[in-house]
Every structure is written in structure tokens, then in C-alpha cells.
Amino acid sequence: MPDAADLERALRAAGLRVTRPRLAVLDAVHAHPHVDTEALIGAARARLGAVSHQAVYDVLRVLTDTGLVRRIQPQGSVARYEARVGDNHHHLVCRSCGAISDVDCATGQAPCLTPSVDGGFLVDEAEVVYWGRCRSCATARTAPAPPDPDGSTAQRGTP
Amino acid sequence: MPDAADLERALRAAGLRVTRPRLAVLDAVHAHPHVDTEALIGAARARLGAVSHQAVYDVLRVLTDTGLVRRIQPQGSVARYEARVGDNHHHLVCRSCGAISDVDCATGQAPCLTPSVDGGFLVDEAEVVYWGRCRSCATARTAPAPPDPDGSTAQRGTP
DNA sequence: GCGTTCTCTTGAACGAGTCAAGAACTGGGC
DNA sequence: GCCCAGTTCTTGACTCGTTCAAGAGAACGC
Numbered sequence: 001m002p003d004a005a006d007l008e009r010a011l012r013a014a015g016l017r018v019t020r021p022r023l024a025v026l027d028a029v030h031a032h033p034h035v036d037t038e039a040l041i042g043a044a045r046a047r048l049g050a051v052s053h054q055a056v057y058d059v060l061r062v063l064t065d066t067g068l069v070r071r072i073q074p075q076g077s078v079a080r081y082e083a084r085v086g087d088n089h090h091h092l093v094c095r096s097c098g099a100i101s102d103v104d105c106a107t108g109q110a111p112c113l114t115p116s117v118d119g120g121f122l123v124d125e126a127e128v129v130y131w132g133r134c135r136s137c138a139t140a141r142t143a144p145a146p147p148d149p150d151g152s153t154a155q156r157g158t159p
Numbered sequence: 160m161p162d163a164a165d166l167e168r169a170l171r172a173a174g175l176r177v178t179r180p181r182l183a184v185l186d187a188v189h190a191h192p193h194v195d196t197e198a199l200i201g202a203a204r205a206r207l208g209a210v211s212h213q214a215v216y217d218v219l220r221v222l223t224d225t226g227l228v229r230r231i232q233p234q235g236s237v238a239r240y241e242a243r244v245g246d247n248h249h250h251l252v253c254r255s256c257g258a259i260s261d262v263d264c265a266t267g268q269a270p271c272l273t274p275s276v277d278g279g280f281l282v283d284e285a286e287v288v289y290w291g292r293c294r295s296c297a298t299a300r301t302a303p304a305p306p307d308p309d310g311s312t313a314q315r316g317t318p
Numbered sequence: 319g320c321g322t323t324c325t326c327t328t329g330a331a332c333g334a335g336t337c338a339a340g341a342a343c344t345g346g347g348c
Numbered sequence: 349g350c351c352c353a354g355t356t357c358t359t360g361a362c363t364c365g366t367t368c369a370a371g372a373g374a375a376c377g378c
Contacts, residue, residue, distance in 0.1 A: 051358095054358070055356080072234075078335095113289070118251060118289070121289065121294065130284070131282070131284040133281045134280055138279070176323095196366085213367085218326095221325090
């Protein structure tokens with residue numbers, strides 16, 4: 001977990017001005033990977049007291065554009081954000097509770113997979129989403145477990 | 160391209176009643192893979208004259224639930240549907256124009272990839288999306304080409 | 319042909335996200 | 349330390365894709 005100074009450095013390195021909403025959102029993304037926009041708005045408000053949802057949306061777009069955070073959006077889910085960027089990792093998604101966990105990529109560089117015949121496409125990234133059931137939902141099939149927004153079950157894998 | 164009798168048989172085999180909207184939507188999905196709901200509503204109306212958008216949404220949900228069509232939704236795109244089901248193929252998506260093409264899966268069965276360490280997840284499917292630029296957009300980087308809703312550039316690949 | 323059950327129509331509503339205009343703030347130069 | 353230009357945030361409305369609800373209509377089994 002980077003501290004405030006690290007986050008500030010990261011913003012400046014990306015050529016962005018350092019503002020309280022940006023620090024709050026960036027901190028929240030680091031603290032709670034894979035959470036949705038609404039939760040980030042809540043986290044930012046918990047830190048600052050009051051931030052407009054528009055500000056958070058703007059901040060998230062800027063951070064995504066500059067590569068400081070990554071936006072992911074599994075089917076059927078709203079947009080989620082994570083601060084782990086640049087290592088081309090993949091995700092495990094629970095069909096039952098929506099929990100998302102990181103899976104390391106074997107190569108760590110995009111694209112880690114390439115179609116043997118690509119029909120003229122210039123492929124620059126292979127996004128892999130593993131669908132299944134998380135440990136909690138697999139064991140307790142009756143009552144879905146709450147999401148695991150911290151991705152604490154993240155493990156390495158292939159590709 | 161299956162004819163009306165084939166589509167009707169498919170509906171009955173899935174335990175569904177045969178209605179004109181269902182035939183029209185199923186036909187449209189076969190004729191135009193990877194198109195969005197709005198386009199399917201248009202295609203259904205072209206066949207039937209008038210269908211409510213709600214009917215098309217309902218039909219698409221039923222067809223998806225019974226496995227007659229597959230719903231795909233790349234990041235940043237609305238829901239799209241295709242009639243190619245059961246072979247666990249993947250998709251190439253153009254970042255520029257949004258065109259989607261099919262890519263055969265090497266194994267043809269889910270999951271074709273498995274994370275070596277899954278953190279307790281029971282993985283049943285690995286969804287792979289290859290991001291890049293289609294032939295048209297790669298050659299003409301200035302003006303994005305219109306989408307390729309037929310996926311005519313589909314080729315086989317790995318995984 | 320009849321009745322049950324499922325499906326479609328109509329109309330409204332919801333949630334996520336975007337747009338627009340103006341106020342407030344940040345950072346660099348003085 | 350102060351000022352100003354440019355960027356960022358606030359407020360409020362809006363769009364778009366999708367879903368919900370209730371009742372009318374159609375398909376299927378008998």
C-alpha cells in the first residue's frame with residue numbers, strides 16, 4: 001500500500017495535478033481493488049467528507065487514461081477499478097457472488113496469447129477472464145457469499 | 160444458415176413455444192452475429208412489421224437462458240448476441256471500430272485454459288478476448304471503419 | 319374447441335454513466 | 349506571498365440500455 005506521498009508522486013509523474021479528490025480516489029483504488037464506482041465514491045467521501053459523483057467519475061477516467069488505474073468490467077457487472085497495472089494479469093470471477101480475484105499472467109506482457117490466425121487483426125492484448133465459483137460459493141451453494149472486493153483470494157496462474 | 164423449420168425445431172427442442180417474435184429474433188441472430196439489441200429489434204421489425212422492444216429483450220433472455228444464443232459484451236460495448244454456441248470459441252475485438260470476429264478455440268471445450276493456482280475457485284470457463292485493430296482500422300488509422308457485424312473476418316486460432 | 323399457461327404489448331421506471339455551465343482550486347511565474 | 353491562467357470540481361439535468369409490472373393475446377395439450 002503506497003502512502004500519500006507515493007500517490008502524489010504517481011500523479012505528478014503522470015503529469016496530473018495533485019488534488020484531494022484524486023488522492024482520495026487513488027488511495028481507495030489501492031485499498032480496495034476490484035470495487036465499483038459507487039463504492040469508490042463512498043470511500044472518497046469517507047476520506048474527504050463530500051465529493052460529487054461527477055468528480056469521482058472524472059478522476060477515474062483521468063486515472064484510467066493515464067494508466068494509473070485499470071478499468072475492468074466482467075459481463076453483467078458494472079465498471080470496477082484496480083491499481084495493479086502494467087503486469088497484464090488476468091481475473092477469476094465468481095458467477096455466484098461476483099467476487100473478482102487476480103491471476104498472474106505467465107508472461108506478464110501483453111498479448112500473452114495470440115490467435116494463430118487473426119484474420120488481419122493486429123492483436124495487442126489478450127484479456128482472459130476465468131469464470132467459476134469462489135471457494136465460499138462453491139462450498140455453500142445455497143446462500144451466495146458477499147463479494148470479496150479486496151481480491152484477497154488472488155493467486156498466480158497460467159497464462 | 161438454418162431455415163425457418165430448423166429454427167422452429169430448435170425452439171421446440173429447447174422446450175420453448177414457437178412464436179413469430181422468437182423466430183424472427185433467432186433468425187436475425189443467425190443472420191447477423193455480434194449485433195446489438197437495437198439492431199436485433201430493427202431486424203425483427205423488418206421481418207414482422209412491429210415488435211415491442213420488450214418482447215425482443217424477453218426473447219433474447221429466454222434464448223440466452225436456454226443456450227440457443229450466446230450473449231457477449233466486450234468492455235465499453237452494449238450487449239451483443241451470437242448464435243454460435245457450444246464450441247467455446249473466443250473473440251477478436253477492434254478497439255477502434257468495435258468489430259467483433261470469432262476465433263476458434265483450440266480445445267473447443269470449456270475451460271480451455273486453467274489457472275495453475277486458482278485460490279479455491281472452481282473454474283468452468285475461460286473467456287478470452289483478443290483486443291487490437293481490425294484490418295480496416297489498422298490500415299486506415301485516420302478514419303475508423305464501420306463495424307463488421309457479420310464477423311466475416313473470423314478465423315481459427317489458439318487457444 | 320377449450321382452458322391453462324406462457325408470451326407479448328404497453329408504459330413506466332431504474333441505474334450507470336455522460337454532458338454542460340459555472341464556481342473553485344492548483345500550480346507556476348512574478 | 350500574490351496573482352492569473354488553466355485545470356478541476358460541483359450541481360443538475362440528461363441519455364442510454366435495460367428491467368419491472370400488469371393486463372391482453374397467442375400457443376399448446378387435452
